[in-house]
Amino acid sequence: MPKINEPDRPRTRIQQRNRDLILEAALEVFSNNGFRGSTLDQISNQAGLSKPNLLYYFASKDAIHEELLSGLMDTWLDPLRTLNPDGESIPELLAYVERKLEMSRLYPRESRLFANEIVQGAPRMLDALKGDLKNLVDEKVIIIRDWSAQGKIADVHPYHLLFSIWSLTQHYADFDVQVRAVLGDEEPFDQAPAYLRDVFVKILTP
Amino acid sequence: MPKINEPDRPRTRIQQRNRDLILEAALEVFSNNGFRGSTLDQISNQAGLSKPNLLYYFASKDAIHEELLSGLMDTWLDPLRTLNPDGESIPELLAYVERKLEMSRLYPRESRLFANEIVQGAPRMLDALKGDLKNLVDEKVIIIRDWSAQGKIADVHPYHLLFSIWSLTQHYADFDVQVRAVLGDEEPFDQAPAYLRDVFVKILTP
DNA sequence: GTCTATAAATAGATAGAC
DNA sequence: GTCTATCTATTTATAGAC
Structure with missing residues (x-):
């Protein structure tokens, strides 16, 4: 980071x-x-x-605060940016999930900084969401649609697929206290990678 | 509510x-x-x-603030509480997903009230998380484990399954502005129910 | 029960010495 | 560049009239 x-x-x-x-x-x-x-x-x-x-x-x-948000924005979007249209569709998407989960594990503060902002309506970030974020997402959605059309991955709603990836991975950073309160002594990140991999294999396999 | x-x-x-x-x-x-x-x-x-x-x-x-949190806690946990061990496993879990998503649609403020608290470490809610919430979850996890053991649902990690349900459904309330910023004019809740149903059918089917 | 006025504490920001 | 002291605004909470 x-x-x-x-x-x-x-x-x-x-x-x-x-x-x-x-x-x-x-x-x-x-x-x-x-x-x-x-x-x-x-x-x-x-x-x-x-x-x-x-x-x-x-x-x-x-x-x-501004400097923090804008300085970290690029890093935050980086995992999605590196999604490679020329790679193998499913491994490519699974790698994205893995990168995002790894970000939650290594940089939970960054995740919660953004989470705090967004739950409260993103007053200082709305332009970035409607601009940089939306543009990047729109670009990657084309790739995902393509993979679906070619039968390489299941026919899933591409936007909601991305929301799923964000929500499932960031949950472990943003709601860390709740996860740990429920799990007790187990370490969430011991099981989460395999669990999420399994989940997205099921979602993506045609 | x-x-x-x-x-x-x-x-x-x-x-x-x-x-x-x-x-x-x-x-x-x-x-x-x-x-x-x-x-x-x-x-x-x-x-x-x-x-x-x-x-x-x-x-x-x-x-x-206290009165709000404690007063809404019961309602917040209600959908999970009504998970019926004697019902059909998959429909029962899908109904839980649907109820939670419906709560995000109808009561986003309640969801964001809790989200705000939890992202910041749940200073005023930690006891409830480690107590009422954990107890309820532990109880329902037994049911889910049972269903898995009997081959009625896929062999998934029960705690992380519940985290998935929470994160995927509450995302539409807690990160509403981001979802809408990315989707543009489309209404998230037009597609989310079918999408999530599809996702959890894939996750749960043995 | 409800309000105006105000006390007391907190927090963002500045002045000015070093 | 860094600090102590301080100004000013905001905000929680109370006093006391009606």
């Missing part, structure tokens, strides 16, 4: 380091508490910097 | 009416903004009452 905070303007090492510290702390705090539920105090404590120092690097609380 | 606000203590009609007004307004506001993102001003405006009047009926902002 490295894509964020690229030096679009030249920065000193210390500037870069402090921006990184702040964004890392903000990710921790925002993903756990949502935007309104998070305070600059929490973020500055987490980052080990003073509150005014935060605002030396970012214009406002909003600006930190 | 009527179960909430039952008269555990006798109340006048006007008391009951105002409590209802407040809880209805609070559901609207909390589900859209989360707990910290909501203010008593928003809730009192939505309810058409003054802010101090809210606090005449409820001790605090927390108390309103």
